[in-house]
Amino acid sequence: MNIELHIDTLVLQGLGAHHQDEIRAVVERELGALLSREGLATSFESTTTLHQIDAEHLHLRADSSAETIGIQLARSIHRGLRG
Numbered sequence: 001m002n003i004e005l006h007i008d009t010l011v012l013q014g015l016g017a018h019h020q021d022e023i024r025a026v027v028e029r030e031l032g033a034l035l036s037r038e039g040l041a042t043s044f045e046s047t048t049t050l051h052q053i054d055a056e057h058l059h060l061r062a063d064s065s066a067e068t069i070g071i072q073l074a075r076s077i078h079r080g081l082r083g
Helices: 017-038 066-082
Strands: none
Touching: 017 066
């Protein structure tokens, strides 16, 4: 399976804009790794473009790093994609 992942816009409500580019890069990296390792739901077996994915609510500490936020967000998105 060939997976191409690109996040054009990442909307992070409740977080300041100061780390959004770094968080987006971490989400792309981590989500790509999860998809490569664990795959997608069968409903995505053909070419699919998603314009929006709603992730579950995350509970983050105020001092969470961009790395931690990105990994948690990627895992949340992956759970949503796996159904």
